Amino acid sequence: xxxxxxxxxxxxxxxxxxxxxxxxxxxxxxxxxxxxxxxxxxxxxxxxxxxxxxxxxxxxxxxxxxxxxxxxxxxxxxxxxxxxxxxxxxxxxxxxxxxxxxxxxxxxxxxxxxxxxxxxxxxxxxxxxxxxxxxxxxxxxxxxxxxxxxxxxxxxxxxxxxxxxxxxxxxxxxxxxxxxxxxxxxxxxxxxxxxxxxxxxxxxxxxxx
Amino acid sequence: xxxxxxxxxxxxxxxxxxxxxxxxxxxxxxxxxxxxxxxxxxxxxxxxxxxxxxxxxxxxxxxxxxxxxxxxxxxxxxxxxxxxxxxxxxxxxxxxxxxxxxxxxxxxxxxxxxxxxxxxxxxxxxxxxxxxxxxxxxxxxxxxxxxxxxxxxxxxxxxxxxxxxxxxxxxxxxxxxxxxxxxxxxxxxxxxxxxxxxxxxxxxxxxxxxxxxxxxxxxxxxxxxxxxxxxxxxxxxxxxxxxxxxxxxxxxxxxxxxxxxxxxxxxxxxxxxxxxxxxxxxxx
Numbered sequence: 001x002x003x004x005x006x007x008x009x010x011x012x013x014x015x016x017x018x019x020x021x022x023x024x025x026x027x028x029x030x031x032x033x034x035x036x037x038x039x040x041x042x043x044x045x046x047x048x049x050x051x052x053x054x055x056x057x058x059x060x061x062x063x064x065x066x067x068x069x070x071x072x073x074x075x076x077x078x079x080x081x082x083x084x085x086x087x088x089x090x091x092x093x094x095x096x097x098x099x100x101x102x103x104x105x106x107x108x109x110x111x112x113x114x115x116x117x118x119x120x121x122x123x124x125x126x127x128x129x130x131x132x133x134x135x136x137x138x139x140x141x142x143x144x145x146x147x148x149x150x151x152x153x154x155x156x157x158x159x160x161x162x163x164x165x166x167x168x169x170x171x172x173x174x175x176x177x178x179x180x181x182x183x184x185x186x187x188x189x190x191x192x193x194x195x196x197x198x199x200x201x202x203x204x205x206x207x208x209x
Numbered sequence: 210x211x212x213x214x215x216x217x218x219x220x221x222x223x224x225x226x227x228x229x230x231x232x233x234x235x236x237x238x239x240x241x242x243x244x245x246x247x248x249x250x251x252x253x254x255x256x257x258x259x260x261x262x263x264x265x266x267x268x269x270x271x272x273x274x275x276x277x278x279x280x281x282x283x284x285x286x287x288x289x290x291x292x293x294x295x296x297x298x299x300x301x302x303x304x305x306x307x308x309x310x311x312x313x314x315x316x317x318x319x320x321x322x323x324x325x326x327x328x329x330x331x332x333x334x335x336x337x338x339x340x341x342x343x344x345x346x347x348x349x350x351x352x353x354x355x356x357x358x359x360x361x362x363x364x365x366x367x368x369x370x371x372x373x374x375x376x377x378x379x380x381x382x383x384x385x386x387x388x389x390x391x392x393x394x395x396x397x398x399x400x401x402x403x404x405x406x407x408x409x410x411x412x413x414x415x416x417x418x419x420x421x422x423x424x425x426x427x428x429x430x431x432x433x434x435x436x437x438x439x440x441x442x443x444x445x446x447x448x449x450x451x452x453x454x455x456x457x458x459x460x461x462x463x464x465x466x467x468x469x470x471x472x473x474x475x476x477x478x479x480x481x482x483x484x485x486x487x488x489x490x491x492x493x
Binding site: 025033036037040041043044047048051095096101104105108109111112113115116117120121124125127128129131132133134142146149150152153154155156157158164168171172175176179180183 | 223224225227230231234248249250251253254279280281282283284285313315316317319320343344345346348349351352355356359360366408419422423424426427429441444445460463464466467468469470471473474477478481482
């Protein structure tokens with residue numbers, strides 16, 4: 001029987017470490033707790049290294065686009081310039097320096113806010129098109145959406161306390177029940193995937209074939 | 210059915226031009242931002258519960274403040290986060306700010322510092338501390354919750370954790386009386402529930418984005434003892450705490466934008482039913 005070393009060793013490591021973490025939750029032992037703590041610290045360090053890997057990947061991808069002059073390669077140049085400028089400033093002057101803060105506050109923040117604010121017009125336009133009473137389901141959907149929207153108006157209480165109460169009731173009673181059911185289903189599904197992963201039956205995270 | 214320029218009024222109402230929608234939204238937001246209407250607002254029960262949870266924190270306790278926010282969420286979240294932080298600073302408690310699920314956390318923390326208006330009697334390192342960004346998602350939450358001193362050796366500025374009086378006696382999540390703040394992604398809220406609340410019994414009091422509110426109201430009030438619903442919740446908290454800021458300034462805009470949306474939905478449905486009636490009469 002041949003063993004695929006490339007897949008078997010990671011699966012064994014996953015299984016053993018997973019077992020360690022589960023054991024920590026059920027058996028009170030300072031040795032197990034200490035081992036689990038060390039494992040978690042290793043994990044944090046490895047994730048930190050993965051950020052470096054991510055950065056290298058960005059350089060590789062965008063560098064390749066620039067070298068091959070793929071369509072819109074100029075934007076890749078901007079990405080690389082921004083990346084190296086922030087890296088150089090952060091490493092030499094630290095992130096608390098005035099110039100780094102100024103760059104971030106002047107460029108990243110406004111751009112992030114602008115992107116976030118784009119959501120509002122799209123949602124408006126999509127809502128106007130979506131909330132049309134075409135059939136019975138759509139009518140019920142429209143009624144519920146309308147009630148919740150009215151309930152979410154901050155000043156609706158002054159118009160009608162009843163209108164202000166119905167929307168939150170819809171959210172906190174029937175919707176809560178529906179979401180509880182969804183969460184229970186998702187939790188059971190997650191447990192099954194976790195057990196399969198520990199047993200080595202789930203290996204999608206390893207990548208490859 | 211008519212096409213193009215020969216659209217009937219009903220069709221035009223049903224298929225409102227998105228550009229018109231954007232223009233009306235822009236005008237509504239712009240005008241109400243410049244001319245405040247002073248519309249009153251009420252405070253919801255989950256917001257009131259969060260306020261009471263913070264009020265009930267025993268003196269001298271240590272609070273974990275999750276500062277996990279991305280640039281796109283600033284407008285929706287910072288007013289509430291500032292109001293909660295100012296409320297905490299007004300009490301004799303210690304605050305530990307940590308960013309776990311958002312790499313932009315540190316920069317937004319420093320950008321927001323002036324708004325916190327930290328009282329002069331509160332000393333950094335003694336009454337509050339910022340631990341910086343810890344990458345790793347749920348793994349980092351678990352690591353910090355189970356062994357804070359082992360995971361976070363220094364604060365953001367490199368000061369060793371052992372020389373920070375604010376963290377004296379704090380080793381695990383159990384040593385915190387409450388976890389408050391903003392957690393930027395829904396998946397991470399689940400992580401905090403699993404790794405902090407379930408294992409160590411520390412309750413959460415969170416500001417949640419409006420889109421995630423219906424999902425996490427499920428946990429209220431047992432696990433998440435108080436919830437601020439996005440920008441509206443932030444404004445409510447400003448009213449309750451008395452620390453007024455940008456949140457309350459946006460109430461008029463929120464109200465008028467909601468009313469505009471309702472009006473446009475009604476108009477679109479008038480157009481839909483008008484077109485349907487015309488078709489039924491055989492007019493198309």
